[in-house]
């Protein structure tokens with residue numbers, strides 16, 4: 001009796017495993033054709049600086065509209081691409097598209113996400129430099145966003161990669177800061193320009209003291225180390241006020257602007273300052 005139900009449980013589990021593996025394969029197959037079929041696009045979310053909410057940069061965010069599944073979130077498909085070499089093909093497409101946008105903006109830089117596997121690629125530095133040179137772009141207009149996971153697995157090699165990128169003139173940002181493994185002790189070894197406070201802490205700021213304390217410490221740490229600090233996920237006026245009071249210099253989030261379609265981003269780039277209400281956001285993924 002118990003044996004029987006035990007087996008049942010195992011079978012159900014197996015079937016759901018099959019299901020999820022099949023789904024991943026389908027996503028992978030769809031993604032491998034997505035570039036050629038023109039199903040990918042970038043949207044651009046403003047990063048603004050106090051006091052005047054000047055738009056200093058845009059973060060490039062990947063969007064995929066699959067013919068089978070509709071709009072799929074990068075949080076879902078990037079990890080799947082990350083398991084194969086597909087991530088390199090996607091990443092190359094992203095950087096080339098992002099660089100093209102720079103030609104149309106008056107002075108902002110573009111902030112591009114790189115997953116751990118991209119960052120650890122053989123000759124990552126040479127690869128990025130080549131594409132930037134080919135596009136005729138100054139490296140200081142490009143910020144490379146990586147997460148703590150990308151650098152703490154092999155800290156020495158990562159430190160070397162970051163050092164060389166920074167020497168070439170690129171800006172380096174540590175994304176989702178506070179959610180990974182970084183110890184304060186380790187941070188100083190890396191050539192960084194910017195810490196992006198993970199939005200979970202901004203979200204928690206008005207709710208529990210711990211989050212507010214973490215936000216304050218990251219801001220102070222950043223200042224002490226001469227780094228720019230960007231708060232991610234600024235969703236309300238209250239967030240913005242609290243961050244201003246805490247001495248945070250840069251903000252990104254729905255309250256200021258959602259990710260924007262390329263043509264809209266170019267328009268606001270020329271306006272230079274953020275006027276939160278008037279701007280039509282890009283459609284968000286449903287899944």
Ligand code: C2E
Nearest residue numbers: 061062074075078094113114115233234235252253254255
């Ligand atoms: P991320 O790099 O931390 O990007 C910020 C995410 O937060 C974006 O989600 C953005 O739309 C969302 N966001 C911005 N402001 C707010 C806010 O006020 N509230 C809330 N709730 N969310 C906000 P998105 O575009 O879905 O991207 C998710 C993640 O996918 C990114 O997190 C990044 O890790 C990855 N990703 C996106 N594009 C790329 C890409 O081109 N290459 C790589 N390797 N990863 C990418």
Ligand code: MG
Nearest residue numbers: 059113145175
């Ligand atoms: Mg990012």
Ligand code: MG
Nearest residue numbers: 175176196232
């Ligand atoms: Mg982030």
Ligand code: MG
Nearest residue numbers: 175176198199
């Ligand atoms: Mg994130």
